[in-house]
Amino acid sequence: AQTVTQSQPEMSVQEAETVTLSCTYDTSESDYYLFWYKQPPSRQMILVIRQEAYKQQNATENRFSVNFQKAAKSFSLKISDSQLGDAAMYFCAYRRRYSGAGSYQLTFGKGTKLSVIP
Amino acid sequence: DAGITQSPRHKVTETGTPVTLRCHQTENHRYMYWYRQDPGHGLRLIHYSYGVKDTDKGEVSDGYSVSRSKTEDFLLTLESATSSQTSVYFCAISLSRESHGVEQFFGPGTRLTVL
Numbered sequence A: 001a002q003t004v005t006q007s008q009p010e011m012s013v014q015e016a017e018t019v020t021l022s023c024t025y026d027t028s029e030s031d032y033y034l035f036w037y038k039q040p041p042s043r044q045m046i047l048v049i050r051q052e053a054y055k056q057q058n059a060t061e062n063r064f065s066v067n068f069q070k071a072a073k074s075f076s077l078k079i080s081d082s083q084l085g086d087a088a089m090y091f092c093a094y095r096r097r098y099s100g101a102g103s104y105q106l107t108f109g110k111g112t113k114l115s116v117i118p
Numbered sequence B: 001d002a003g004i005t006q007s008p009r010h011k012v013t014e015t016g017t018p019v020t021l022r023c024h025q026t027e028n029h030r031y032m033y034w035y036r037q038d039p040g041h042g043l044r045l046i047h048y049s050y051g052v053k054d055t056d057k058g059e060v061s062d063g064y065s066v067s068r069s070k071t072e073d074f075l076l077t078l079e080s081a082t083s084s085q086t087s088v089y090f091c092a093i094s095l096s097r098e099s100h101g102v103e104q105f106f107g108p109g110t111r112l113t114v115l
Helices: none
Strands: A003-005 A010-014 A019-021 A024-026 A032-039 A046-052 A064-069 A074-079 A088-096 A112-117 B004-007 B010-013 B019-025 B031-038 B042-051 B054-057 B064-070 B073-078 B087-094 B110-114
Touching (some): A010 A019, A019 A112, A024 A074, A032 A064, A046 A074, B004 B087, B010 B019, B019 B031, B019 B087, B019 B110, B031 B064, B031 B073, B042 B064, B054 B064, B073 B087
Parallel strands (some): A010 A112, B010 B110
Antiparallel strands (some): A003 A024, A032 A046, A032 A088, A064 A074, A088 A112, B004 B019, B019 B073, B031 B042, B064 B073, B087 B110
C-alpha cells in the first residue's frame, strides 16, 4: 500500500518570502502521479500542481513549483513571493498511473497548515 | 468550478439515525469518490464508483454504503450513524483516462455531526 507523509504539521512564512513544504511517499510502483492540493478556510479542495513520475522536469505553476526527487521519493512544494491568500492547509497526494478495473483513488498526507505573516 | 454539488452542506443528526449524503455532477465524469476528512488524518477514501451501478469499497468503508443509479448522482448512506462518523465528507470526480482527466475535482464538502 502506498503511504504519503507530511512531516511538518504547521509552518509559517513572511509575506513576500519563500517557503518549502515537504512530502515523502512510499510506493513499489514506478509510474504514478503526485499532487499538491490547497484547502483554504472555505474548506474547498483546490488543485495547486501535479507531477508525472515519468517526467524528470519539475512542474511549475506561476509562484508554485515542486522539487521531485524520484529516487528519494520526495516531492516538496515551493511557494515563492508568498501572499496572504496562500494561507491554507496543503495536502500532498499520490495516485497510481495504471489501475485496471480498480480505483484511481488519491492517497493523501495528513497536511501542513501554512500561515502567512503580514 | 468543476460542476459538483453536495447536499446537504451541513447536517446534525443523532446516533442511530440513517443519513444520506448526495453528490451531483454536471460533467458526465465516469469516476466518483467519497472521502472523509478528519483532523490528523488527511482525506481517506470511503467508496468509489467507476460507472452506473459499479461501486467498490475504499479504505474506511465500514458503516457506509453507496449507490449510483445515474451517472450524475452518487449517494453515500450511513445506515445507523455513530459519533465516530462525525466528519467532513467530500465527493470527488475524475475522468481517469491517461490522455487527460488525471486530476480529481472536489465538491464543497458536507459537515456531518452525529450527537
